[in-house]
Amino acid sequence: MSTAVDDDLWSAIGDPVRRTMIDLLLAGGPGTATSLSERLPVTRQAVSKHLAVLDRVGLVHSAPAGRERHYQVDQAQLARAVAQLSAVGTAWDARLRRIKRIAEAIERDRNNDQGE
Amino acid sequence: MSTAVDDDLWSAIGDPVRRTMIDLLLAGGPGTATSLSERLPVTRQAVSKHLAVLDRVGLVHSAPAGRERHYQVDQAQLARAVAQLSAVGTAWDARLRRIKRIAEAIERDRNNDQGE
């Protein structure tokens, strides 16, 4: 079951640029649109839009500091996003294992029939 | 470190409709664009486009069967995608723990300074 909020979280971290931005903010601490854009293949304005998206879903918080605006990751919300990721991952993983188990069962049955 | 192929995998499973499609294919076995669209809030044509995207990154395979075309999940590729998910998840998780540990260390130092 997926809620609208969860889908928002997913699409927020689904963008590769936004994932890299989160990486940079986690690795280097709080940063600005300008400082992030220096390490990304897109312009400051594009970064700014991505930050707005991340802010809207609560993955980052911002605070004005003079003429700059500092952004930092909301750790609780990111932890929640990580939980979403691993939830989908484990769900698919379980399905794959179940399918494999069934396939093996069928294989065994087929061998039995041939043996009769 | 992310490669172009990995980004393709990510963006493929980043779309909520495509994630649901994979869920449906895993739960119900092989299906067609028409059968999937009956359980999704989008038209058959939209589903068809999504299937083309999933096919292009190798997450599903298709085979014509009379007037139908059956799609099924490529288990190995999906397993790889799941690995990508959990890799990013654990990386962020590790960063979060490290940040928390550093914060606690700073807190301890501050208390020590006050004690001097």
Place this chain on the structure above:
DNA sequence: CCCGATATGCAACCAAAGGTTGCATATCGG
């Protein structure tokens, strides 16, 4: 064998999202 029903595929068209450039505004610092 033929014809209606069903499953696809292809094309045109629309709206939202990601990206860019250009310009206006605000703050820092000598």
Place this chain on the structure above:
DNA sequence: CCGATATGCAACCTTTGGTTGCATATCGGG
């Protein structure tokens, strides 16, 4: 006070997800 720097806002372009309409192909009963 003034130049340099950091943002914010707006217009515009391209890609992507979604739709409708139409043509094509196959299945099956009469």
